[in-house]
Amino acid sequence: MDKLERLTNLLLVLLEAPRALTMREIVDQVDGYPAGEAACRQTFERDKRTLREEGVPLETVTVEEREGIQGYRVRPERYYLPELGLSDEEQAALNLAVAAVRLDTGSSRDALWKLGGAEHDPAPPFAALPALPALPALHEALRTRAPVSFGYRGRQRRVDPYGLGFRHGFWYLLGRDRDHDQQRTFRVDRIEGGVERGEPDGYAVPAGFDLGAALPDEPWKLGEGEALRAQVLIDRARAPLVEAELGEDAISERRDDGAVVVxxxxxxxxxxRSWVLGFLEHAEVLSPPELRSEMVAWLRGEAGPDGSGPDGSGPDGSGPDGSGPDGSGSERAGPDGDRGAP
Incomplete structure (x- = not known):
């Protein structure tokens, strides 16, 4: 018997049992466990861990308090999705939503079937959401308020998750970095290896936390670095476009010739850098000096022979894999000379 069949039988036994079962009672009803006591217990412990990692609400309770014997159960009311009582109109809307946004794994289709939706020939989706290995663990950590740890840019991070958001084609995790005691933003596809979860109820999300406000739309704000106050001169040919894009509040100076400073x-x-280069000769970085110097270095040909910069990113600020600086994969043409965007 393979592991999947044993786990399936184990789950069915736990769901159908009228009370919590001891390990010995479970092993007597579920085939596939080794004969030896130590090997049997080791396999059973692995199976318990697997079920819990997959989101099964497996409970451990004391069935005989005097002897301290542990029992295990899965309450059907906690495992099965309750009847939602969706109307025909609501089910139709659900079908439309699943057709419009599709997950890479096909789990949206499976979930639709569980909710009573019908299977139809697939239609081209309006959007496709990437399915990442770290997402299930992060969602579970958010649900249970469990701190997490993971590798990110070569360092181990310990984070209290506050929320998950989707921007520019990528998932972002917002939370408190425990080592720096600061709120940080992490791009989920850049998490290295697995996500380890701590004990539930290990932290509290601050009162009034607003994920929409905390996760900005502007890609140049989606980073971990210390915030820099940048000023960019936009000439009169592009000033109306920039004001429409950023709003009047971003304009810090209006010049007599029609140019603006944002x-x-x-x-x-x-x-x-990618955003500025998109304006070609119509934009100039005024400050701070470090951003201006970096832009000048790019425009004076200090990019690599393949067009990438010293950090391996593309001349438009994209990553080594060709993705945009915000992960969107967008591309902008750079200027031909050293004038304009510095």
Whole structure:
């Protein structure tokens, strides 16, 4: 008997049992466990861990208090999805939603079937959401308020998750970095290896936390770095476009010739560089000096022979894999000379 069959039988036994069962009672009803006591217990412990990692609400209770014997159960009311009582109109809307946004794994289709939806020939989706290995663990950590730890850019991070958001084609985790005691943003596809969860109820999300407000739309704000106050001069040919894009509040100065100066808060310099380069000779970085110097270096040909910069990113601020600085995969043409965007 393979592991999947044993786990399936184990789950069915736990769901159908009228009370909590001891390990010995479970092993007597479920085939596939080794004969030896130590090997049997080791396999059973692995099976318990697997079920819980997959989201099964497996409970451990004391069935005989005097002897301290542990029992295990899965309450059907906690495992099965309750009857939602969706109307025909609501089920139709659900079908439309699943047709419009599709997950890479096909889990949206499976969930639709569980909710009573019908199977139809697939239609081209309006959007496709990437399915990442770290997402299930992060969602579970958010649900149970469990701190997490994971590798990110070569360092181990310990984070209290506050929320998960989707921007520019990528998932982002927002939370408190325990080692720095600061709120940080992490791009989920850049998490290295697995996500380890701590004990449930290990933290509290701050009162009034607003994921929408905390996760900005502007890609140059989606970074971990210290915020820099950047000023960019936009000439009169592009000034109306920039004002429409950023709003009047971003304009810090209007010049007599029709040009404007915009002030931006930058935590992702590569995304900022990509945005500026999109204006070709119509934009000039005024400050801070480090952002201006970096832009001048790019425009004076200090990019690599393949067009990438010293950090391996593309001349538009994209990553080595060709993705945009915000992960969107967008591309912008750079200027031909050293004039304009510095």
């Amino acid at each position: 002030t931006l808060e930058v935590t992702n310099p590569a995304a900022f």
